[in-house]
Structure formats: structure tokens, C-alpha cells
Amino acid sequence: MRKIVVLGSTGSIGRQTLDIVRAFPDEFEVIGLAAGTNTKLLKEQVAEFQPAHVWSAAAGAEEMVTLPRVDQVMVALMGSVGLTPTLNALAAGKQVALSNKEPIVMAGKLIKDFEALYGGRVLPVxxxxxxxxxxxxxxxxxxxxxxxxxxxGPFRTTPLEDIENVTPEQALRHPTWKMGQKITIDSATxxxxxxxxxxxxxxxxxxxxxxxxxxxxxxxxxxxxxxxxxxxxxxxxxxxxxxxxxxxxxxxxxxxxxxxxxxxxxxxxxxxxxxxEPNRYPCFSLAIEAARKGGTYPAVLSAADEVAVQAFLDGKIGYGGIHHLVEQTLSEHDSLPGETAEEVLQADAWASARAFELASG
Ligand SMILES: NC(=O)C1=CN([C@@H]2O[C@H](COP(=O)(O)OP(=O)(O)OC[C@H]3O[C@@H](n4cnc5c(N)ncnc54)[C@H](OP(=O)(O)O)[C@@H]3O)[C@@H](O)[C@H]2O)C=CC1
Ligand SMILES: CC(=O)[C@@H](O)[C@H](O)COP(=O)(O)O
Ligand SMILES: [Mn+2]
CATH class of the missing domain: 3.30.2320 (hypothetical protein PF0899 fold)
Structure with a gap:
């Protein structure tokens, strides 16, 4: 029996993880589920899988992943909220099926260091x-x-001059995959x-x-x-x-x-x-440059993008604004070495606040 915790159980990856659990009922015991605001679905999942631990916010999930009886943790949260539970699970020596890619973007080296130090393991999803x-x-x-x-993405063949002003509805029409909203917009850019x-x-x-x-x-x-x-x-x-x-x-x-x-x-x-085509996707080279610079730039990249995508979905900025908002936030950042979780989370908080200000102003 694999004793599993699923973080983000109500999302696209979380629901598909529970499909796998459902397909192999003798192989899994669901110890914990955690989600955000979709309490209706979470309640249905709790009724079906009877986990001993349930959280409808990420804070409690940070401790749930370290419980001694847990073997596997599926991190299917969206965005930077997955970083602390991922590090905690690795520090407790768990197998971490990591769908949530933003923590690796923010703190890839730290995650690998935790894996080596504490005997936990990251399993790519x-x-x-x-x-x-x-x-x-x-x-x-x-x-x-x-x-x-x-x-x-959906704008692979769209005339370049039309891309700046595409709508959220158009950007959410992914050509091949059905996924959560944030990753769908990230696929378009x-x-x-x-x-x-x-x-x-x-x-x-x-x-x-x-x-x-x-x-x-x-x-x-x-x-x-x-x-x-x-x-x-x-x-x-x-x-x-x-x-x-x-x-x-x-x-x-x-x-x-x-x-x-x-x-x-x-x-x-x-x-x-x-x-x-680099001109079609300005976010791509911007992101690679930030990643190669290292320090806390990747954490700022991820946080600014998270805010920019939400601002686009909320109609606060246009599609072209996503790239500009991320670029502006990166350009204002004074990087730290980014070798500790504290530094990474500090950069994340700064970038979220700054990008939010820029999107609102
Ligand atoms: N979907 C896919 O096919 C793929 C996704 N990924 C990655 O996997 C991760 C999840 O993606 P996806 O499943 O599409 O995303 P969704 O938006 O569909 O799901 C996100 C999940 O995280 C929960 N959540 C979000 N914010 C919080 C929070 N602050 N506290 C607690 N729970 C929270 C949501 O809860 P609620 O809905 O209840 O608010 C939901 O359960 C992302 O990092 C994405 O990049 C990677 C490859 C493919
Ligand atoms: C399903 C998955 O892994 C997504 O990350 C997928 O890669 C999105 O597709 P594109 O980013 O290639 O459009
Ligand atoms: Mn992918």
C-alpha cells in the first residue's frame, strides 16, 4: 500500500491523480488531501477516499506532508505555494511526485540539495x-x-500583429491539452x-x-x-x-x-x-535569461508571471502586458544568492507585490 498525500486534489492534475488511485484501489491509501477554494469537490473527495487529514489551504498541507506514515506526496498545487510543502516533504525523506513546476523554477538547486541531504526523492510528473x-x-x-x-500554443500561426490583443478566451483554447488556467496561458506565451x-x-x-x-x-x-x-x-x-x-x-x-x-x-x-520563432514568444527568451542569471531572478520570474497571468485573466492587462510586466519586475530586482528558502520566499513576496502594483497602476 502506498500511503499518499495529494496537494491540489481539486485541480486538473489532482483529479487525474485520484483517477489513478481509483484505478488501483488495493495499491493506495489516501492519508491526506489539500486544496484551495473548491470545498464542494474537496468534500466529495473526502467522502470517497476517507483521508485522515484534510486541508483547504496550503498552510496545513506544509505539515501534513511530513507525517511519518506518509510515503508519497503528489504536489499538484499551482504556483509558488508549492515550494514550502515540497521542501518539507523532501526534508522528511518522502517520495515527491512533483507536477507543480514553479517550485523547481524558483529554487531548483535548493530542491536538488534537499533531495541529496535528506534522502527524499523528486519524481517528475x-x-x-x-x-x-x-x-x-x-x-x-x-x-x-x-x-x-x-x-x-493557440497562437502558433496567428499573424504576429494580432497577438498583442488576443483575449483570455482565445488564450485558454489550448490546441492539444486540457489543463488548469495558469499553465494554459503559460503554454500560449x-x-x-x-x-x-x-x-x-x-x-x-x-x-x-x-x-x-x-x-x-x-x-x-x-x-x-x-x-x-x-x-x-x-x-x-x-x-x-x-x-x-x-x-x-x-x-x-x-x-x-x-x-x-x-x-x-x-x-x-x-x-x-x-x-x-523568438519574436512570437518574447516570454521564452526573457525567462531563459533570468534562469541563466540565477540568484533570485528565477523566483522573481515565476512570481511576476503568476501575477501577470492572473491580471490578464482578470482583464487588468492585455496579453502583450504579460511579457512587459515580467520584464519590468525582473529589471527592478536586486538579486540575492537564492541559496536558502528564506531568500527565495523573500524574492517571491517582493516580486508578487511589485508585479501586482505594476498591474494595478
Ligand atoms: N494540468 C496539467 O496537465 C499540467 C500541470 N502541470 C503543473 O501542475 C501544477 C498544477 O496544475 P493544474 O492542475 O493544471 O492547476 P489547477 O489550477 O487545475 O489546480 C491547482 C490546484 O491547486 C490548488 N491551489 C491553488 N492555490 C492554492 C492555495 N493557495 N492553497 C491551496 N491550494 C491551492 C487548487 O485548489 P482549488 O481549485 O480548490 O482552489 C487546485 O487544487 C502547476 O504547477 C502546473 O504548471 C504540469 C504539467 C501538466
Ligand atoms: C501537459 C504538459 O506537460 C504541459 O506542460 C504541456 O507541455 C503544455 O503544452 P505546451 O506547453 O507544449 O503547449
Ligand atoms: Mn509540460
């Missing part, structure tokens, strides 16, 4: 890092290049892809210059690894997060699950690759 992880199984060879695939470059750098210790992004509109190949001899390994599957979630929860076992769709080879499939 995001589909691209999961694909890379799967391609690396059994490999002890030098990685020449990681190729992260990007759908290109390609901030999500930059976050995945950052995840890849930290999770697999790959130098920045060996990580590339390729536009692949079908989202059938979830990422690829090229080795020294030129061989490229790829992981494929229909765009459904239940597969990477299940892979992380049962690693290294692969179990059959009829709920997960199979790749349909009875119909024709195209697998296209296109180069990334």
Missing part, C-alpha cells in the same frame, strides 16, 4: 521531464542534447516551455546549452534525448497526463490501465517539427 526521465532509463551515456517539444527547460536543467543536471526546444504541434512526442552517437530516443503517447502521473507513482513499474488512451496507429498521424 510534468509530461516533458517525465518523457526525458523515461528516455534516460538504463542509460549511463553522455547526453548530447535534450529536445523538449512545444505545441506552440511559451513561459511554460521555458519553465520546462529550467526543470530539465535541474532535474537531470543538463547544461543550459544542451537543452533545445522544438515546436511539435501534435504533442505526441513528449520530448527526446540525443546521445553522443547521434541516436535520438523519444517518448510518445496521446496527450493525457494520467500516464506520467501513473509512471511517477509506480516508478519503476509500468502497470496496465485501460483508462489511459493508447496511441491509435490505425489512423494517419503527422509528426511535425518546426523551429521556435
Amino acid at each position: 510534468d509530461s516533458e521531464p517525465s518523457a526525458i526521465w523515461q528516455c534516460l532509463q538504463g542509460e549511463d551515456n553522455e547526453i548530447l542534447r535534450i529536445l523538449i517539444t512545444a505545441s506552440g 511559451l513561459m511554460n516551455k521555458a519553465f520546462e527547460v529550467i526543470e530539465t536543467h535541474w532535474l537531470f543536471s543538463v547544461p543550459w546549452e544542451r537543452i533545445e526546444v522544438v515546436v511539435h504541434p501534435q504533442s505526441t512526442i513528449h520530448s527526446m534525448v540525443e546521445f553522443a552517437d547521434g541516436s535520438v530516443k523519444a517518448q510518445l503517447g496521446p496527450p493525457d497526463m494520467r500516464l506520467p502521473i501513473q509512471y511517477a507513482l509506480f516508478y519503476p513499474q509500468r502497470l496496465p490501465n485501460s483508462m489511459i488512451p493508447r496511441l491509435d496507429t490505425s489512423i494517419s498521424h503527422s509528426l511535425n517539427f518546426d523551429p521556435l
Whole structure:
């Protein structure tokens, strides 16, 4: 029995995690659930899974993840709120299935340091890092290049002059994946892809210059690894997060699950690759630059983006404003080394407040 806690159980990843638990009732005991404001769904989940611990705010979740009887923690929270529970779970030696990518963006080195220090383990869930992880199984060879695939989002072919003024409704129409609102907007701007470059750098210790992004509109190949001899390994599957979630929860076992769709080879499939157009996605290079500068810039990047996306969804700024707001906040930041959780959280708080001021002014 895997004794699991699910943080963000009412969200897109949280609900799909509980689908996996439902599919293997003899394999899991749900010890705790935590969510934000969707108390109706949380109550239904509590009635079904009977967890001993429930929180409808992140604060309590920070302690729940350290309970001695917990083996696995699924962190499916959205945004920076996932950082402290992730660090706490690792400090308590737990297996952390980490879907929530913002904590790795904010504090990738710290998360890896906690893993090494306390014996906890990060298990990637995001589909691209999961694909890379799967391609690396059994490999002890030098990685020449990681190729992260990007759908290109809903504005991949939109005339450049029209992109500045697209609406939230248009930006929320992701071409291949059904996800929460924040990551869907990040996919449109390609901030999500930059976050995945950052995840890849930290999770697999790959130098920045060996990580590339390729536009692949079908989202059938979830990422690829090229080795020294030129061989490229790829992981494929229909765009459904239940597969990477299940892979992380049962690693290294692969179990059959009829709920997960199979790749349909009875119909024709195209697998296209296109180069990334930097002008179309200004957030991408902005984010990579902040990541490579290091210190607390990545934490500021993540916090400013979180505020900017919400401001766009709330109609306070236009789509083009997301990039400007993040750039402005980064440019005003005096970076700290970012080697402790306190420094990272301090930068996060500063950037959230500053970006909020800029969005409101
Ligand atoms: N969705 C996907 O397919 C993928 C998502 N990811 C990453 O996984 C994470 C989750 O994404 P997704 O599931 O789409 O997001 P959702 O917005 O669908 O869900 C977020 C979850 O976090 C909870 N939550 C948000 N803020 C708080 C808070 N302050 N305190 C407590 N709980 C909170 C929400 O609770 P409530 O709804 O009750 O308010 C909800 O359960 C993100 O980091 C995303 O980038 C990565 C790859 C794919
Ligand atoms: C499902 C998942 O992992 C998302 O992060 C996905 O990558 C979004 O698609 P794009 O960012 O490629 O548009
Ligand atoms: Mn992804």
C-alpha cells in the first residue's frame, strides 16, 4: 500500500491523480488531501477516499506532508505555494511526485540539495521531464542534447500583429491539452516551455546549452534525448497526463490501465517539427535569461508571471502586458544568492507585490 498525500486534489492534475488511485484501489491509501477554494469537490473527495487529514489551504498541507506514515506526496498545487510543502516533504525523506513546476523554477538547486541531504526523492510528473526521465532509463551515456517539444500554443500561426490583443478566451483554447488556467496561458506565451527547460536543467543536471526546444504541434512526442552517437530516443503517447502521473507513482513499474488512451496507429498521424520563432514568444527568451542569471531572478520570474497571468485573466492587462510586466519586475530586482528558502520566499513576496502594483497602476 502506498500511503499518499495529494496537494491540489481539486485541480486538473489532482483529479487525474485520484483517477489513478481509483484505478488501483488495493495499491493506495489516501492519508491526506489539500486544496484551495473548491470545498464542494474537496468534500466529495473526502467522502470517497476517507483521508485522515484534510486541508483547504496550503498552510496545513506544509505539515501534513511530513507525517511519518506518509510515503508519497503528489504536489499538484499551482504556483509558488508549492515550494514550502515540497521542501518539507523532501526534508522528511518522502517520495515527491512533483507536477507543480514553479517550485523547481524558483529554487531548483535548493530542491536538488534537499533531495541529496535528506534522502527524499523528486519524481517528475510534468509530461516533458517525465518523457526525458523515461528516455534516460538504463542509460549511463553522455547526453548530447535534450529536445523538449512545444505545441506552440493557440497562437502558433496567428499573424504576429494580432497577438498583442488576443483575449483570455482565445488564450485558454489550448490546441492539444486540457489543463488548469495558469499553465494554459503559460503554454500560449511559451513561459511554460521555458519553465520546462529550467526543470530539465535541474532535474537531470543538463547544461543550459544542451537543452533545445522544438515546436511539435501534435504533442505526441513528449520530448527526446540525443546521445553522443547521434541516436535520438523519444517518448510518445496521446496527450493525457494520467500516464506520467501513473509512471511517477509506480516508478519503476509500468502497470496496465485501460483508462489511459493508447496511441491509435490505425489512423494517419503527422509528426511535425518546426523551429521556435523568438519574436512570437518574447516570454521564452526573457525567462531563459533570468534562469541563466540565477540568484533570485528565477523566483522573481515565476512570481511576476503568476501575477501577470492572473491580471490578464482578470482583464487588468492585455496579453502583450504579460511579457512587459515580467520584464519590468525582473529589471527592478536586486538579486540575492537564492541559496536558502528564506531568500527565495523573500524574492517571491517582493516580486508578487511589485508585479501586482505594476498591474494595478
Ligand atoms: N494540468 C496539467 O496537465 C499540467 C500541470 N502541470 C503543473 O501542475 C501544477 C498544477 O496544475 P493544474 O492542475 O493544471 O492547476 P489547477 O489550477 O487545475 O489546480 C491547482 C490546484 O491547486 C490548488 N491551489 C491553488 N492555490 C492554492 C492555495 N493557495 N492553497 C491551496 N491550494 C491551492 C487548487 O485548489 P482549488 O481549485 O480548490 O482552489 C487546485 O487544487 C502547476 O504547477 C502546473 O504548471 C504540469 C504539467 C501538466
Ligand atoms: C501537459 C504538459 O506537460 C504541459 O506542460 C504541456 O507541455 C503544455 O503544452 P505546451 O506547453 O507544449 O503547449
Ligand atoms: Mn509540460
